[in-house]
Amino acid sequence: xxxxxxxxxxxxxxxxxxxxxxxxxxxxxxxxxxxxxxxxxxxxxxxxxxxxxxxxxxxxxxxxxxxxxxxxxxxxxxxxxxxxxxxxxxxxxxxxxxxxxxxxxxx
Amino acid sequence: xxxxxxxxxxxxxxxxxxxxxxxxxxxxxxxxxxxxxxxxxxxxxxxxxxxxxxxxxxxxxxxxxxxxxxxxxxxxxxxxxxxxxxxxxxxxxxxxxxxxxxxxxxxxxxxxxxxxxxxxxxxxxx
Numbered sequence: 243x244x245x246x247x248x249x250x251x252x253x254x255x256x257x258x259x260x261x262x263x264x265x266x267x268x269x270x271x272x273x274x275x276x277x278x279x280x281x282x283x284x285x286x287x288x289x290x291x292x293x294x295x296x297x298x299x300x301x302x303x304x305x306x307x308x309x310x311x312x313x314x315x316x317x318x319x320x321x322x323x324x325x326x327x328x329x330x331x332x333x334x335x336x337x338x339x340x341x342x343x344x345x346x347x348x349x
Numbered sequence: 350x351x352x353x354x355x356x357x358x359x360x361x362x363x364x365x366x367x368x369x370x371x372x373x374x375x376x377x378x379x380x381x382x383x384x385x386x387x388x389x390x391x392x393x394x395x396x397x398x399x400x401x402x403x404x405x406x407x408x409x410x411x412x413x414x415x416x417x418x419x420x421x422x423x424x425x426x427x428x429x430x431x432x433x434x435x436x437x438x439x440x441x442x443x444x445x446x447x448x449x450x451x452x453x454x455x456x457x458x459x460x461x462x463x464x465x466x467x468x469x470x471x472x473x474x475x
Contacts (some may be wrong), residue, residue: 277394279460284446284468285394290461291453328394330462337410338384338396338460 246341247272248331253347255320262314262344264325264329267294269331274312277328279343285328316346351375351464353447358469362435369432370448378463379403379425381393384462385432387443387471399450400430400464402423426475437473 246266254260264274271291277285280288287296289305302317312331329341357369373382384399398411400421409421420433430447448462 248368249444257437273457275459275461277462279394284465285369285462286465287461287463290451290463291459304437329393337412338386338399340394340464344427 246339247329248327248329248341248344250342251345251347251349255317255349257316260317260319260346261264261343262327262346264312264314264331264341265310266341267310268331268333268339269307269310269312272331273307274305274313274331275331276303276312276314277330278323278325279328281323286314289328317349319346321348351449353449353464353466355445355447355466355469358445358471360444360472360474361437362475363473365436365437366433366435367437367471369434369445369447369469369471371421371430371432373428373430373449376449378423378428382452383421383423383430384448384450385421386401386428386446386462386465387441388446388468389440392443397432397445434471439473442471442473443469 248264249303257270265313275290279285288299288303304315306313326343327341332338352374354372361367384400385397398421400409418436422431446465446466446468452460
């Protein structure tokens with residue numbers, strides 16, 4: 243598939259570990275990047291490349307990739323991690339494309 | 350501090366035009382490609398288009414949904430990227446974001462977008 247597929251919603255208990263996945267054929271060739279978006283705010287980059295975190299992003303965020311699936315893992319989820327998460331890669335033309343987003347609820 | 354600030358959004362009638370600006374600070378603007386994305390109310394993120402740096406020809410690419418109607422340009426002397434939107438449709442209603450592009454080539458390339466501006470709302474309605 244030329245699309246990127248994400249689960250619409252995922253929940254995690256406070257302090258537990260959660261994995262958010264992104265599937266698509268392009269992920270066999272390109273690493274994904276991941277963005278966190280809270281209501282009314284602009285997206286914020288949290289992971290890019292093999293597993294790189296921008297300055298200021300807590301180390302509880304990590305990324306991985308296997309086959310056609312990229313994953314964002316939050317180890318010890320906090321209340322402030324509740325947000326929408328979007329994966330990004332490229333389409334068959336080499337242009338950016340996003341997954342549909344995953345709404346993370348921290349219980 | 351690296352910062353992007355969008356401006357120029359507002360209410361516009363279908364078929365009319367609007368120009369958005371993205372003013373950059375805190376980095377050498379001319380060294381980077383710049384992208385525009387949008388997000389319709391309650392929806393996900395959609396790539397609109399990007400402009401390469403002058404070192405790579407300053408050329409542009411667009412999503413199919415806006416090709417032929419939208420034009421991206423840049424003024425490196427002012428550190429501003431523009432999104433000229435013509436023949437606007439109601440489905441163009443969205444918050445529009447500009448971002449700085451980063452690309453890594455190699456056996457497994459990747460790109461990322463950081464930072465993002467705060468966004469500017471464009472509402473197309475009669």
